[in-house]
Amino acid sequence: MKRPQAQVAVLQAADADDPRRIDEVADEAGLKPETATRAAFELEDDGLLSVTEETVEHYTLTDEGTQYVFESLPEQDLYEAAIDAGADEEPVQMGQVIGASGLEGPAVDIALSNYARKGYGEIDSGEITADPDAKPGQDAEMLALEAVADDQLDEADADALDQLERRGLLEVREETVRSVQLTDEGVAALEAGVEAAETVDQLTAELLTSGEWADVEFTEYNVEADAEDVSHGKEHILRQTANRVKDTLVGMGFQEMEGPHVDAQFWINDCLFMPQDHPARTHWDQFALERPDEIGELPADLVDRVRSAHKEGVGPDGEGYHSPWEEDVARGLDLRGHTTSLSMRHLSGEEIGELEPPKRFFSVEKVYRNDTLDPTHLLEFFQIEGWVMAEDLSVRDLMGTFTEFYEQFGITDLEFKPHYNPYTEPSFELFGTHPETGEVVEVGNSGIFREEVLSPLGVDCDVMAWGLSLERLLMLMYGFEDIRDVHGTLCDLELLRTTEVLH
Structure with a gap:
């Protein structure tokens, strides 16, 4: 069996037992990722390969999120200051606690807006209380920040990650990952022997003038395959x-x-x-x-x-x-x-x-x-x-x-x-x-x-x-x-x- 060279390379790099990411297959086959992707879809159309897709989320800390990883969240600082001021026993003037916490500017508003939400205590009529049973050391959002910083996403709580994104402490980027796996027909084709056919993907002036265009085999194009997404300039909507x-x-x-x-x-x-x-x-x-x-x-x-x-x-x-x-x-x-x-x-x-x-x-x-x-x-x-x-x-x-x-x-x-x-x-x-x-x-x-x-x-x-x-x-x-x-x-x-x- 003769097939285009890119298809042969993808078939040989693919595995029958486990799916392999298309970028790994492309690297092993010595192909560009878009070339390997096109070849994979062509092989899938012929039943020799299966292609699966999944969406993978990548998390990146913002500058503010990175700062909190090395320090602490503002609401944690506010809680510690409230405990030191005795707010776990009776209400304390909020201004006194804020001053003792060392929080300034926007950090004060951030702390106040998250303090009660997390069950650290209550804020009412200018006074603050602290729940003695709260555990700031086990704050799910802080643990999630640290997990992202250490690239240990399996340990991060999904709800905490969503909340961190809303707070602007991390950015989420989605990536579509394609994987390929040999089908039984693909395995049989490899066992029977697959040869790379010499193909041409462009009709050039030299091929036309020499007449060689009549004897060469042109690469088939899958017009339904996903093209590379290229962002180009456009006039601003404003x-x-x-x-x-x-x-x-x-x-x-x-x-x-x-x-x-x-x-x-x-x-x-x-x-x-x-x-x-x-x-x-x-x-x-x-x-x-x-x-x-x-x-x-x-x-x-x-x-x-x-x-x-x-x-x-x-x-x-x-x-x-x-x-x-x-x-x-x-x-x-x-x-x-x-x-x-x-x-x-x-x-x-x-x-x-x-x-x-x-x-x-x-x-x-x-x-x-x-x-x-x-x-x-x-x-x-x-x-x-x-x-x-x-x-x-x-x-x-x-x-x-x-x-x-x-x-x-x-x-x-x-x-x-x-x-x-x-x-x-x-x-x-x-x-x-x-x-x-x-x-x-x-x-x-x-x-x-x-x-x-x-x-x-x-x-x-x-x-x-x-x-x-x-x-x-x-x-x-x-x-x-x-x-x-x-x-x-x-x-x-x-x-x-x-x-x-x-x-």
Whole structure:
């Protein structure tokens, strides 16, 4: 019997009594794993070999998990401190025990969230108790960590491993392992004698020109065999959605704006009639630049008009804020906290010249805020900025624009709630329902610019405006529950590779 060389090599390396992993067979046969796998499937089709598959999980400790292996889990430290403080006899102030434990920062929250769960004791009304019968030395999760570190997975509790994965102390990677074993027909074929046939797997120019193609034997291809999984680059799903947003707004008659990421507080806040002592203008909410620390030039006439609006108000009934307004503060450079700075530059005529209504402009660009990181907040994110300049605009026009826009993305359950902004009146926030959790998620803020904003800019008609979150739109479209899975240093690459793009 003659068979392709790769098949002969796999047959000779396989065993009739015990299954052998395909990578071991490939190594012994001197073949690439993918070549040996293809040959094995071809032999299986002919009944000479059986191929079995199993999923094997590989566990790897994270840096935090490795740290705990050499030290201890935070909840163990908290328990030991509680015992030393006498919490096994009567409740002790939690602050006293935490201080004695040496735990700091996030480790405190980790310890508190796992302490009662593991039966170490109770935490109630600022006091902590310790169960004298608890055995931290036999903590299943700690033993599982040590088992992974020592490559002794047979000794690890499965539930403990799952809990460690949820805690981010170990990572799990699944691998499909294929094994082969000779069938009775395969053994008989080897006993009868199997010879390697000289085969060709590529039709080359030389074979064609020489005419040898007519005499050679070509390798058979199993088109149903699994191909090697190769991860390739693709456009990020956030960028895909941003481009789709741009196409949608252009289709609705809008033009795109662009502008600096670093800008003067004058454009970011002052033109928006935000008082200079507003809490959102402190370092707790904004990122200021150290070098350079202020803008080179500002339009003097516009500065005077904005100063007047802040200090004296606009119109016969305007009062302003009666609070200090300093040009040095307005000149300070920050990373923009919203792209409304672009709107101010355009509406004032400083960016592209004086505008005549009706006009529609938008931008989809990054903004920066000193927020606390959580599933719906990042330090930098994309804002969908937009505004419409026209006569006699109303809230109904604004709501209708949002309804038309979000319907393009399959979102039809928008909710609106009145809101206060220093720069718009009336104002309202937009909400949508998360498709997985059912929670109501804020997706944007909007309103009609106040006279105190428009008058200094020289605009004498209505302007309705908004700032929407691109990431929140993504959450409603795809059901993502944590935007940190989508972009940032901890993003889930496998999620990005496998998520089907919605059109």
